[in-house]
Amino acid sequence: MDAIIQKINDSHRDYLGDESRRQGQAHWIAFPRNKSELGCVLKWTHTRKIPITIQGSRTNMMGLAVPHGGCIINLSQNKEIIEIEGQKPIIHVSAGVTLSEIYNNLWGISQDGQPLFLPLNPTEGSATIGGVAATNAFGLLSEHYGDASEQIERVEIFTKSGEIKCLPGIQLAQGIRTGEVITEVWLRLVPLPEERWGILFLFEERVSAVDFMESAEQKKVGESAHITAMEYMDREAICYGKQVQQQQEKRPLLKPEQNPGALVYLELHGRVSGVETLAEELLEVFESQGGGENDALAFTGANEIEQVYAFRHGLVEGINAALAQGKRVKNLWHWRNQNHSIRQIMEECDRFLEERKQQGIVYGNPRNLYMEIIESYQTQGRLP
Structure with a gap:
């Protein structure tokens, strides 16, 4: 576990805050690259009753990515565009993929000759999709297209004990439980306006x-x-x-x-x-x-x-x-x-x-x- 979970040191200073300019403190930090490593980290923290703070790109303006002790689990290295399901149309990604990376992968994607896009647009393109889903984020286009819960088909979640479950996107409006971690997200695409x-x-x-x-x-x-x-x-x-x-x-x-x-x-x-x-x-x-x-x-x-x-x-x-x-x-x-x-x-x-x-x-x-x-x-x- 030493290769995955590290003790906090000076090189991790940036991970003690987010764009809210608030600063916190933590004892450990982990950068799981996949679900297997994430499961190990969650089992380690759960059995020791160590509180966790989930981070992505730390773009949150409200201080939600600021740790208050325990272990930081940063998902920014868990990046994978898993699949673009053109018939639905849906894009399936892992939690650490950023909005900008999703937008770039949608370039040239179409259905029946109609280009597609993702209207989920919090103003920071470097935000990870896991953080967007977990906070039920919204952007300027939410006036018409709705917030994250209305644009997400479903999510896969690790519970704090390491079990895996799926939730429909609409349930994100009610929030996820403390200690649960979103690992994968299925996003609905819509026709690009002319x-x-x-x-x-x-x-x-x-x-x-x-x-x-x-x-x-x-x-x-x-x-x-x-x-x-x-x-x-x-x-x-x-x-x-x-x-x-x-x-x-x-x-x-x-x-x-x-x-x-x-x-x-x-x-x-x-x-x-x-x-x-x-x-x-x-x-x-x-x-x-x-x-x-x-x-x-x-x-x-x-x-x-x-x-x-x-x-x-x-x-x-x-x-x-x-x-x-x-x-x-x-x-x-x-x-x-x-x-x-x-x-x-x-x-x-x-x-x-x-x-x-x-x-x-x-x-x-x-x-x-x-x-x-x-x-x-x-x-x-x-x-x-």
């Missing part, structure tokens, strides 16, 4: 953004095009995204002089004519609600849309970086919503903050909204 557009709408005030999102909800699904992403960011969230963008010297999503009070990002998938028609309708709604011609930014194709995804990922990086530097105290409020309107969610955010006399940073989509609660400032009340 056209893909992204449109960024900028607003002076949040109330206008909420009005627009409610109007967009009414046009979400059409005959030949649909809105697949609806992402909201308030002024402070935008501020963090711009700051990280400047630090990374990436192509700017927003110009320095653009400082909106809120923004809404919509992504449209479908046939060319349908996407064009839906975009025109949304622009008409935007203009009827006071939106200016220069306050709607269009992106076409995967490369341009990736700028928006990078900005969204960057704002969370910026918030976590501020926390790590001690600039403020952070509490996270996460609303996974199924039954409430956008306006109801925003009103609930306001009540939550007003009752506690706190300020917040709000971002996300109607299905999954985040609010970072600002408890103290060390920068004279301004962020970041």
Whole structure:
């Protein structure tokens, strides 16, 4: 077992944290390369009653990959694209395969002449599929395609005692038991849309953004095009995204002089004519609600849309970086919503903050909204 399970030393320092910038501690670490080695590690920890922390690429922004003693089991070396079942169509992979590796393997895959893709897109492509499944992750496209549980056919799981069982993907919404480890995942593929557009709408005030999102909800699904992403960011969230963008010297999503009070990002998938028609309708709604011609930014194709995804990922990086530097105290409020309107969610955010006399940073989509609660400032009340 010494070749698989090692005592923690200085070379493992990076594995004591994740992208949340939190740091933990552990006594041992293991990098099982296959199910046989994983079974040995789980048997070793189970018989000794040693707590475990499961890791993949450690891209989690919530600190879920941070160990609190015991043994780290890192699955990043358990990589195998096992099978692409074209007739279903499903791709079968091991837990340590990253989303980017899956996307690359889907290049050129089609069914009845129709290219296929995986719409599961948390904003970090280096995330392992095991971590995505275990956390029932979601991405910007979850507005239409759903979260991980809705896109996964089934998973294979090792129990903490080393037994193997299978679960249908939909059960991931209820979570997996402590000590259980996802080893393999079967993912459903869908037809690649003929056209893909992204449109960024900028607003002076949040109330206008909420009005627009409610109007967009009414046009979400059409005959030949649909809105697949609806992402909201308030002024402070935008501020963090711009700051990280400047630090990374990436192509700017927003110009320095653009400082909106809120923004809404919509992504449209479908046939060319349908996407064009839906975009025109949304622009008409935007203009009827006071939106200016220069306050709607269009992106076409995967490369341009990736700028928006990078900005969204960057704002969370910026918030976590501020926390790590001690600039403020952070509490996270996460609303996974199924039954409430956008306006109801925003009103609930306001009540939550007003009752506690706190300020917040709000971002996300109607299905999954985040609010970072600002408890103290060390920068004279301004962020970041």
